[in-house]
Every structure is written in structure tokens, then in C-alpha cells.
Amino acid sequence: MSQEEDDGFWAKVGEAQAPRLPESYWKRLYSRIIAPRAAERRGPSPLVWTALSALATVAIVVVVAQFRRPAAPPVSEHDVWDARVTVAEGEVMVFGKGQAAGLLASAGMPLEDGDRVVTGSDGRAELALSPESLIELGPSAAMTLADLAEKNTVLELDLGALVAKLRWVKKLGRQLQVKTPTAVAAVRGTEFGLSVAESGETSVGVFDEGRVEVRATDDLMVKETMLEARQEVRIPPGTGVDTVTREDGKYLRVGELERLKPYHERVERIRGRQEELGASWTGLSERDRLRVRRDFEERHEKKLEAMPEGDRQALRQRLQRPERGQPRPGAVGEVQGHRGHGAGAV
């Protein structure tokens, strides 16, 4: 046997036996591997360590005396949110990346990169990136969790409204973007909302605190515009966006919070939920997350099997991921002619 054939044989064995695990697994394993070393750095000499320990002790005393929280470690590019559904009311469906059939979501269901969450006309979903960072999706909404990396989280809201409250520590290097058919909102924090109409027209607003930088994707001549507390912008499709001209160029016209004002009470509710969740939250390892997700999938199948034949068929039909531009019978969130994203649209 030639060397080439021998290499080929062992490569086939390697391919067959290698574990096929999702990218998010490797990111979490990586985080787990590197975590202990953060506290176990190699140092030049015991004397230096003694001096450093003394300095550290003084620093800790000062910090404790001032009742300050110790700094959290910076976010690594491989850290991924331990995201999950925390509330599902009415019809809430989750379509896994590339999966043709959806699942009926319920509280506790882990969420993964690429999941698409769709709420029915009676539906409402609360999604948690962590117990301190919550996103609520209103009725008739469709949103894809395009990237759950902590360093650069990307959500794609195709339709409906979301309201969010995040604990956002800029020093940790986290970024979150929400993309809609006509806008990109780069969230600096902390309480904000977006709504997307069937035409793709997007409203972005900041509630009582935080800042969001908004860009109109259809009109590149308009500069990124910063929204402060209780401000809002509206971005219709095309180049007819309302602007103001300043010395250095055109900006989106910023108004008082108006369209999104009715969602203000949802933010107040979320503030209370942060505390509730903080008390009951249990972090899940990647292994546990995948196992729990599988359990949800199995329970979902069992629930379907227990249904009368007619109901089961009807639900299965509603849980089919529709072709782009095809409305789902009896469901909302995918509307004919609706402008979607390349990656997020089905």
C-alpha cells in the first residue's frame, strides 16, 4: 500500500470517528479550557508575587471600603450567551437553523445561533441572553438570533416589535446589533425598542436610559444617528427617509418617543423580571444546553403524537417553515411580499 493510500485510509477512520459538534460547543469548550488560567498566570519570581499579593490586598480593601463591584473579566470572542426562552405565551415557534419544521417553544428552552423565533397573533415571548439581559418579542413577530457571540450579538427582526433591557457593560467589550429590513441599530444600552411593519418600515426608540446608534440601510448618504433617552426615529423603505442636514452631512430626523411609547410599560415589567430571573437562574454548560434542547424536541414530538389526528396535521402544517414570500396558513410572522434579510429570512 502506498503512503498516499495509507494516509487516505486513516483520514477516513478519522472522519468517521471524529465528533460532529456545533460551533457553539467549541466556543464554550474553549471558554471552559481557558477560564482556569486567568487565575493561574505564570510569574517571574516569588518575590514579585509577594509584592503583587500585597498590592492586590490593598486594592481589595480599598474596593470593598468603597462598596464597588470587582471588575468582571473582559468578554472573549468565543464567549456565547447562555440564551433561552423564559416566557412563551400564546403561540411561539422556534425554527432551528436549517430545520424545515419548527417547535412550539416553552419556558426553559435553550436557544442557539441561527434560531428563528416566530410569535403568533396571540403570542409573546421573553428571551433571555442572561438573567440581566432580556428581550421581549410581541405578537406577530419574527426574529432570527443570527449570532449569539457575546462580543458581537446580532439579531434580525423581520416583523413585529421587540423591547429589550440589557445590562450592558461597555468595558467588557460587548456589542449588540439589531438588523431590520431598513435599518441597523447598534445598541450601546440599555432600554430600547424596535418595531417593523409589513412594508419593512422600522421605528427605533430608546426608553428611559441608554443610547442606540441607527443607520438607514437603503440610503447610504444618511449618516449614523445617535438616539438618546426618550428619542425615536422612523426609517421607511427606500430613500425617502426624513433627515436633517448638519455641517458634516445628513442625519436621520430624531423625534420624541411616540410610536414606541405604548411599549414603555413592557420595559417596566422587564425591570422586575431581571430580579426574578437573577434569583432562579441556573447557568447551563454546553452539554446540558444541548441535552435540554433535545429533551424539548422529544417532548414536543410526544405532545404532537398525543393529539387527535386532525389537530396534529393542522399543527404540523403551521410548524412548517414557509417558503420565502409564502404566508403560513393561520399563522403570522411571514407575510407575502415582506422585505426580509438575506440570512434571517426563511
Place this chain on the structure above:
Amino acid sequence: MSDQELEAALLERARGGDAEAFNGLVWRYQRLLLSVALGLLEDQGRAEDAVQEAFLSAWTALPRYRGEASFRTWLCRILVNKALSARRWGRLRRWLSLDHPAADALKETLEDREPGADPEAARLQEERSAAVRAALASLPAQQRAAVLLRSSGLSVVEVAEAMSVAEGTIKAHLHAARARLSAALGDA
């Protein structure tokens, strides 16, 4: 900068105590190490522990790494020692009935489902993987380690270095394992 040059640069910085550079090496090699550890230990949790310990040991021992073997081979040597040690300890624990046997642990391995993959092709691939893993599980530990390293892309010489045995011994291990694995792959 080529891949090799990048690795050499990361290694140089890591040897100087740069943790970020070492993290880059962890990212490059965690898949290889987990694949070998999983094959040896047949339990995802224990395999992850072994990989974590191997990287920690490598970080601590990095100043003593002289570059006589490639970094990949050196890392594999540490991992194989950790995994074989964990195997022995696991056997002792089971003998003392401290642990339940992990016979079906691999069945629970959390494999990714290819989105949009042909279900029939996926089923065949799964069957083949199961057959190869079963064949691997039937091999003695040293033979299995040799197969896992060779099938992860190491040459016979590198496998011998990683396992600290003679090249001829590795050839004998691989020859003995080959018939069983050929049958599992459907090549026999």
C-alpha cells in the same frame, strides 16, 4: 503569514508568558485533542476534563518545551498521558463501584445535525461512525491511542513520538487494528 508561521509566532509569544497567544493555540488544537480523548475515554465529560488538564499542563510546562517534537505532537503526548491515566483511574473507580460504567456514554455524544442534509446519507454516515467507534472501543488502549493519533493526521513517526514508543511498535499497532477498522468502514 502562512499557517505554520502564525503557529510559530503564537508559540513564541506563549512561551514568553502571553496568555492570549496560548489561547490561540488552544483554539487551534481543542478539536484534535477532544477527538482523541473522546476515543480513549468514551465519555464526553471525562474527555473534556482530560483536554482541559492537558492544556493546563502544557501552559505550565511551556517554558520547558524545547521544540524537539512539533508542538502538536508534544500536546498530543500530554493528552494521551492524561487520558490513559484517567482511563486507569476510571477502571479502578468502577472496580470499587464508585462510578457506573459508561457503556452508552458515546451514544449521548451531542452531534451536530447537518442542516438540510440528506437523511439517508446522514443515517449511513451515522451507522459508519457507530461501527468505527465500536471497532475502536474493542481495541486495547495503546493500539487505540495509536489509531486515534494516526487518524487525526499525525504521521507514524509523530505518533511514536507522542506515545514515547518505537516506530516499529506503532506500525505493529496500526497493522493489527487495520483489519477491524476496514470491516467497520466497509472497505474489507
